[in-house]
Amino acid sequence: MISNSDMIGLLVTDYRLQLLGVLLLLCVFSDVHDALAQDNGPNTPPPYIILRAEENYEYLRNGSPFKRDIFDPIKFISLNRESSAFLTFGGELRPRFRFVDNENWGTRSSGLYSQRISLHGALTLGPRVRFFSEFYHGLLSIKAKGFTEDDNLDVHQGFIESQFPLKNESSLRIRIGRQELSYGSARLVGIREGPNMRRSFDAARIVYRDKKVSLEGFLGSEVVIGFEAFDNKRNEDMIFWGFFTQVNEGVLPGLGASQFYFFTFDVQNVFYQEGQGEETRYTLGFRRFGKIGASFQFNSELMVQFGTFGSNEIFAAALQTDFYYGFYEMNLKPVIGLKVDYISGDREMGDGKLNTFNPFFANPTYFGLITQIAPINLFDIHPSLKLEISDNVELVMDWDIYWRANESDGVYAPPRFLTREGQESQSRFIGHQIGTVITYQMGRHITWSTEMSYFVPGSFVGETGPDENIFYLASTLSFKF
Numbered sequence: 001m002i003s004n005s006d007m008i009g010l011l012v013t014d015y016r017l018q019l020l021g022v023l024l025l026l027c028v029f030s031d032v033h034d035a036l037a038q039d040n041g042p043n044t045p046p047p048y049i050i051l052r053a054e055e056n057y058e059y060l061r062n063g064s065p066f067k068r069d070i071f072d073p074i075k076f077i078s079l080n081r082e083s084s085a086f087l088t089f090g091g092e093l094r095p096r097f098r099f100v101d102n103e104n105w106g107t108r109s110s111g112l113y114s115q116r117i118s119l120h121g122a123l124t125l126g127p128r129v130r131f132f133s134e135f136y137h138g139l140l141s142i143k144a145k146g147f148t149e150d151d152n153l154d155v156h157q158g159f160i161e162s163q164f165p166l167k168n169e170s171s172l173r174i175r176i177g178r179q180e181l182s183y184g185s186a187r188l189v190g191i192r193e194g195p196n197m198r199r200s201f202d203a204a205r206i207v208y209r210d211k212k213v214s215l216e217g218f219l220g221s222e223v224v225i226g227f228e229a230f231d232n233k234r235n236e237d238m239i240f241w242g243f244f245t246q247v248n249e250g251v252l253p254g255l256g257a258s259q260f261y262f263f264t265f266d267v268q269n270v271f272y273q274e275g276q277g278e279e280t281r282y283t284l285g286f287r288r289f290g291k292i293g294a295s296f297q298f299n300s301e302l303m304v305q306f307g308t309f310g311s312n313e314i315f316a317a318a319l320q321t322d323f324y325y326g327f328y329e330m331n332l333k334p335v336i337g338l339k340v341d342y343i344s345g346d347r348e349m350g351d352g353k354l355n356t357f358n359p360f361f362a363n364p365t366y367f368g369l370i371t372q373i374a375p376i377n378l379f380d381i382h383p384s385l386k387l388e389i390s391d392n393v394e395l396v397m398d399w400d401i402y403w404r405a406n407e408s409d410g411v412y413a414p415p416r417f418l419t420r421e422g423q424e425s426q427s428r429f430i431g432h433q434i435g436t437v438i439t440y441q442m443g444r445h446i447t448w449s450t451e452m453s454y455f456v457p458g459s460f461v462g463e464t465g466p467d468e469n470i471f472y473l474a475s476t477l478s479f480k481f
Contacts (some may be wrong), residue, residue, distance in 0.1 A: 043067045044444060048090075048480045050193065051180055052120055053132050053157060057088050069444065071481045091119040092198075095106045096476040102468035104372070104419065113141040114149055116196040118156065127165065133158045140198030145227045152229040154202050172208035177450045178202050178223060183244050184259050184287050186363040187301055187320055187375070194365035196227050202234040216244045222361065233306045237268035240360075242283075249290055256298065265360055270309070272356045273410045273418055274346050276365040278311030281358055297324040311441025318343040318375070322334050327417040336397075337384040345377025345409030350425065356409055364414035367400060368435050370453040370472040375413040377422070379403045379432075392441040402430035404460060411460070420464045429458035451473045 021169050023325045045066040049055055059065060060076035060082045069075075079085040094116040101109045103328045119136035136156040140146040159177025166172060182251065182445045183189040192199040203220020219236040219241040242263035270279040282305065289299040299322040307314040314410075319342045326335040346356045367373050367380075384398035410422040411430055435453040442448065455470040 017069040029057065034224070039430060041183065045069050045072075045367035048446065051182060052090060052092075052118075053098070053122075053133070053159075053180065055088075055090070056403070061086075065160060071445075086124050088122040088124070089120070090481055091117070092481075093479045094476065096474055098369075098472070099340060100370075100473075103470065104413075104466075104472060105127050105220055105455075105461055105468050106466045107468060110142075114146075114196055117140050117371070120157070124138045130161045130163075131159075132161065135323075136197060143432040146195075148192065148197045148225055150227050151225055152195050152227070154226070154230055154232040156232075157199065166210075166360065168210060170208065173209075175205045179205070180203075180222070181218065181361075184285070185289070185299060185301065185322075187318075187366070188212070188263065188283065188303065188359060189318045189361045192361075192364055194363070194369055194371065199223070199361060201240070203240075212248055214246045214457075215434065217294065218242060218244075225331060230373070235267075239473065240264070244420050250283045254288075255292055256288050259287040259289075261285045263360065270358070271416070271418065272309075272346070272354065273421055274349060274354050274356065275310065279307065279314075279358070280308045281307040281309070281314055282306055290381070295328065297326075298322070303357075311353055312354040314354045316344045316355050318357050318359075320375075333388040333471075335386040337382075337386065339380070339384075341380050341381035341382070343375050343378045343405060345404060345406035345422070347406050350407055355406065362415075364457035367433070368398075368453050368472075369451050370433070370435075370455065370470065371414050372418060372433070372455055373402055373430070374414045376412040376416065377405050377409040379405045379428075389438075394439045394444075395439075396437045396439075397435070401432040402458075403428040420461065425458040425460050425463035428465055430460050431456050431458035441462070445480055447448050447480075449478075 016408055019126060028473050041068050046063065053446065057075040061070060064072060074089045078088040096114045097112075098114070099111045103110065115138070117137040118134060120132065126372055133155065134157040135153060137153050138151045140149040143445065150232075154176060156179060157178050159175050161173060161175040161178045161481040165171045171228070176390040178200050180191050180198065181189055181203065182191050185232045190199070200223045201220040202223060203218050205216060205218040208215045219239075221236070221238045221240060223232050224235050226459055240263070242261060244261040245259065247258045249255075250260055261283070262367045263285070266282070268278050269276065270462055283303055285301065287299070287305040291297050301320050305314060305316040305319045320339070322337065322339050324335055324337045326333065331425075343357045344355050346354055357376055364371050366375060382400040383399060384396060387395045404422065407426055407428060408422050410418050411420040413419045433453055433455045437449060437451045439447065439449040451474050453470070453472040457467040457469065461467045
């Protein structure tokens with residue numbers, strides 16, 4: 001006879017039962033799809049955003065000014081007569097099927113199912129106090145546990161926030177607890193959206209905002225993901241702190257908005273091709289982004305790093321740019337894009353200096369879900385084309401060409417795993433990767449995307465180990481509420 005605890009364990013660990021549950025839910029979704037898909041239009045409620053803790057449903061206090069959403073009743077649950085205290089609930093179900101052929105340029109192939117389930121709630125007590133909590137479950141359909149993929153159940157976020165209105169529509173906000181951090185274009189600090197388990201920090205933040213500028217300071221440590229229930233904990237060997245400023249468009253001369261930041265990363269043990277040891281690294285960054293007219297978008301970011309790695313002095317840099325031009329009057333509304341990145345690597349082994357750039361907590365899917373290349377020791381040119389097939393279907397095609405920035409350093413995979421050492425080849429050419437992503441937005445709540453990547457290795461990969469072409473295919477469904 002199966003006990004209650006055994007039954008709970010079976011439901012948590014047997015992915016086949018969970019897959020059956022997902023399929024049943026999809027059947028339910030298909031029944032309500034017509035209702036959900038009708039929420040497109042000018043009177044649609046605000047879309048769900050990537051940082052769910054930042055969503056605001058106070059517009060429901062006196063009845064929604066938008067078309068009624070099926071989940072409105074759980075977005076604003078009044079707790080007093082004035083409706084100054086209220087509850088908000090939400091979540092996501094995200095199943096994914098993926099196939100990889102010749103993983104890591106070898107001969108290993110695998111087909112996997114993964115899923116992410118998240119539930120969150122917020123308690124707002126008047127204009128100044130808010131509590132937010134979010135629970136995550138992640139699963140990978142193989143016996144071996146996957147880093148950032150498997151976690152039976154844990155607290156992904158849990159913080160208290162106080163807000164103090166100031167003069168001239170400015171405000172001061174203090175947030176303490178487990179929370180997500182994302183700055184700029186996530187080239188240095190992002191939430192790790194690609195895998196099942198997103199990144200969070202145990203941190204304290206203070207944020208000032210007005211019409212012209214926002215200023216923020218923070219101190220915290222990354223949360224280390226455990227595989228079992230409620231075993232996630234902060235990395236006690238790491239301290240991450242810094243300051244971030246955004247100056248809105250029109251305040252400084254020139255077009256666009258500007259961001260300035262200073263980050264300090266102090267960790268007991270980091271590994272590069274140069275070696276392994278304690279690192280204290282400082283980053284000064286500047287980003288400029290915006291639009292020129294209705295068609296042209298730009299986004300450029302310069303980062304300079306210095307500090308110490310063991311007995312080595314650090315000096316590293318990265319320059320990353322994005323440009324997009326849209327032909328919005330044409331059929332399919334094509335948008336042509338170009339990214340160019342230079343990210344430094346180590347110039348010479350054993351010279352007492354480390355030039356390898358550390359991307360800290362960058363989004364691992366910056367170059368796609370295939371996550372074969374990390375933004376370390378890299379020069380790449382990345383053209384793309386986006387087409388709007390219909391009002392709710394988008395197609396993106398891209399081609400990324402990779403070279404090593406410095407011949408002495410190797411090639412890394414996210415987050416900072418050395419996959420090929422550099423001294424075994426003088427070639428810089430890593431290879432090129434072509435890809436397509438098609439996204440179908442089925443109303444406000446359901447998104448279905450399919451991504452394909454094909455990586456053809458270059459001479460450096462061929463001279464340092466196996467060099468099979470990689471094929472990656474993933475199909476992801478996301479249901480948010």
